[in-house]
Amino acid sequence: PAPRDRSHVEDRLRLAAAAGPSAETSAAMKKLLNIYHTAIKPLEQAFKYNELRQHEVTGRLIVCLSVANCADGEITSKPMVLFLGPWSVGKSSMINYLLGLHGTSQELYTGAEPTTSEYTVIMHGERSRTVEGIVMAADSSRSFSPLEKFGQGFLERLVGIEMPHKLLERVTFVDTPGIIENRKQQERGYPYSEVCQWFIDRADLIFLVFDPTKLDVGGELEMLFRQMKGRESQIRLILNKADTVSNQDLMRVYGALFWSMAPLINVTEPPRVYVSSFWPQDYAADTSRELFLKEEISLTEDLNQVIENQIENKIAFIRQHGIRVRIHALLVDRYIQTYNDKLGWFSDPHEVFQDIVNDPDKYYIFKSILAKTNVSKFDLPDKESYQDFFGVNPVSSFKQLSDHCSWTGGCLLDKIERAISHELPALLSSAAPTPPLPGTCEGPGCEEKPKNRWRRQ
Structure with missing residues (x-):
């Protein structure tokens, strides 16, 4: 079947405009690096802050301070979006949909069986190529050098994919192996929980993807939520493949999802949930097409806001x-x-x-x-x-x-x-960007821009 229109994704992510950091962002990044090197790093090294062993103070910089130029790479790196969830819920398909890779040679492999056994980092490059995990860890400029501490067994399951794409000039996607509740972590051949913690600590946005048939909660999922404690504002729950069930069943699945997640998320404000079917084929008949489209628009606006707030978040x-x-x-x-x-x-x-x-x-x-x-x-x-x-x-x-x-x-x-x-x-x-004057309109199609009540104005 012919793929459905995804122009709303292109518009909200502003892929038609010139990508890459602006002159103001580049200047602010240089000032931030200068402040870090002149005011923070000397005291950090004098009192060996990187050797303070406690989880609360291990962050993006702390884990990699022993590596030369790693702090610079962490500061100047693009925002990272992490995809987590059970196997075959549509994580890879969602990345293909956001990047428009379906039917191209760069398309990530998908299937009904557990297909992603590696940590796949999708990033920008001048040409399309695959980078082995050992090469990524050896290059300190990529900020993946600390992953060497997880051993060669993990590096064999780490792969990077470079491709020229305007969205990847502004963000990096990380596709993870599916959560498998009926096996022990030791069978993976590497410390799964520690690797997930490493990526969670660096993620600017975490998409936790489910489908209507995989809402069960097991040991690995409970462990992930414990590791994400304190980062609830960055979690987004994705109920994918929503057009595979009827509208009545979708309401029941939505309630079951919150019932399953409630014991794991101990925060006052519940996480934002996006309900749609993130793949290029048209929605199934007799489903909430208008709702799914609005949810996709809201999700892409959410993603674009994280990208545009990159420098503020780093400061x-x-x-x-x-x-x-x-x-x-x-x-x-x-x-x-x-x-x-x-x-x-x-x-x-x-x-x-x-x-x-x-x-x-x-x-x-x-x-x-x-x-x-x-x-x-x-x-x-x-x-x-x-x-x-x-x-x-x-x-x-x-x-x-x-x-x-x-x-x-x-x-x-x-x-x-x-x-x-x-x-x-x-x-x-x-x-910080200058807010537009009242009554003005900026950006393509802003007159029809739907309100997102989950976003703080």
Whole structure:
């Protein structure tokens, strides 16, 4: 059958316009890199923030700080859209539909059986080609170098696909193996949960795809939701293949989907659910064609908003990262100062410091930070994480913050505080797009643009 019209996808994703970052975005990205290298990275390295072992502070930069130029690659990388879900729910077909690959040589293979056994990264390139996972991990400019830690068994299941496409100039798609609930993770041959966590930490948008026949919840899906805790605002539930059931059954399936997901998503606002059939063939007869079309338009607008907010999201992330680095430096400085104050002539240095690390509340380590600095108690790391931190990093390897000052370069603490309080907020204000005047209309077909009540205006 002839494919249905997908001009609404082209319009909402603005594929007809010139793709690629604007001059303002490129200038803001250069300023962001300069702020990171001059104000945040020196303090980060001086106090070995990347070795603080706790999940809350492991993010896009933390995992790859040991790799040269990896932080630059993380900052300048395109937004990443991650596709998760059970097998054969239409993840690959949805990518083919958004990119318009059906019937072309670049089309991702799809089928009724579990067809995707690899992590497939679809990215922009000057020509169409396939890149092996070992090559991707060896190239630090691609920001996939940290994946080497998962072993050669995983790299054999990682593949990159490059192709010239205007949408891929602005975003990267990642197709994942389907969730299989009736097998153990060990049978995959690599640490599935840790690999998923790596991609979840870097994803700007997470599409969790289901179809009306695969709504069951098992161990792997529960584990994924635990790993996505704190990132609920980036999750979108996709009820795909919606035209394969009648309208009455679709209502029941929609309710069953929320009933299955409710115990896993403990947030006040439920995630956005998109209901449609994301493939090029026409909708089945006697189904809600108008509803499906509006849902597709809403989803593409949602995706386009994430792409357009790329620089704002990166600035906000770097500022959040800088706040955590500052708190870590203040805590290490307090540990050193307390150790120097309590160390006597005849005391055992190891015992003195071990007592401070094991019981920081007795020495008011964390309370003094809250009392003397502008730090929220909700941003403080776990006390136990510093037992592991100082277990591998002796206190003698650090200097106090006052020692990281010079007449010419100033103090590292002053630089990061200035970046957090002034430089990054000013950069965020300059990078934010100017809102259109009331009554004006911008963009193709904006008069007919449907309202999305799920988007904060």
